[in-house]
Amino acid sequence: MQVQVIKADQDIVREGDRPSRSCLLLSGFTCVYKITAGGKRQIVSFNIPGDIPDLQSLHLKVLDNSVATISQCRVGFITHDDLRDLCNRYPRITSAFWRETLIDAAIFREWVTNVGRREGVSRMAHVLCELLVRLKAVGLVEDHACDLPITQSEFADALGFTTVHVNRVLQQMRAEGLIELKGERLTIPDWERLKQVGEFDPTYLHLENDQAAA
Structure with missing residues (x-):
């Protein structure tokens, strides 16, 4: 490598x-x-x-x-x-790669649903939930907080929003106590509530460690 x-x-x-x-x-x-x-x-x-x-x-x-x-x-x-x-x-490595591509496809399906059918705060909440769960699975989350160096412009390109609309959505989420953002540090004060707002079910991520989804 x-x-x-x-x-x-x-x-x-x-x-x-x-x-x-x-x-x-x-x-x-x-x-x-x-x-x-x-x-x-x-x-x-x-x-x-x-x-x-x-x-x-x-x-x-x-x-x-x-x-x-x-x-x-x-x-x-x-x-x-x-x-x-x-x-x-090593057939087990082949199997792991095959599983990886299937999970990627599952994530793409969820993203199509999210961008196509959810709106505003719910759409943003779903993506933030996904990122937090995936980062937790690789040991990069502590107490529902993580570094997230994604700009508002990049969120806009991912969610089908304008940058102005992303800013408004984030401000609303802050005001409602769903998230805290300090620079690149994201903290989720109420994880269960954010999952509910984002209609987030981590099943599509197919995590083998159930604790990563908690």
Whole structure:
């Protein structure tokens, strides 16, 4: 694995690329996104440490999306030849990769439902719940608080809002005591209430450690 530090707001791979390696996110946050013909960006997922956001490139020759850094990231690049060798020698690793892609698909389905059918505070609450649960699963949450270096503009691109609307939604959530934001630090004062507002059920994340969803 070749480890590289990449600055924030940089593309790791781009739609149309034919990569010969995949990237393992060691630290930091990235996002998967697509660009419309009019130049608008739609973020379709956020990635946290431990994710391999372009794992599909192991079997799909041409990427149909881009992956970009949100914060400064440490990324480990693994060649597809090495990944194939691992899969051939260790069936349990192959099974883990297959499970990873299925969970990614489940998350995409939930995001389509969230953006298509929920509104305002509920839509934002759902994404915040997801991020908190996933970060807790990898040990990056303490007392329902975590570092979250995602800008309002990036939330807007993920949720189908304008940046102004994201600001209003966050202000409303603060006023209602659903969240506390100090810089990049997110704290959830009432986890059960936030889950209720976001209609959040972590089943689609398929966590093996039930405590991570608590």
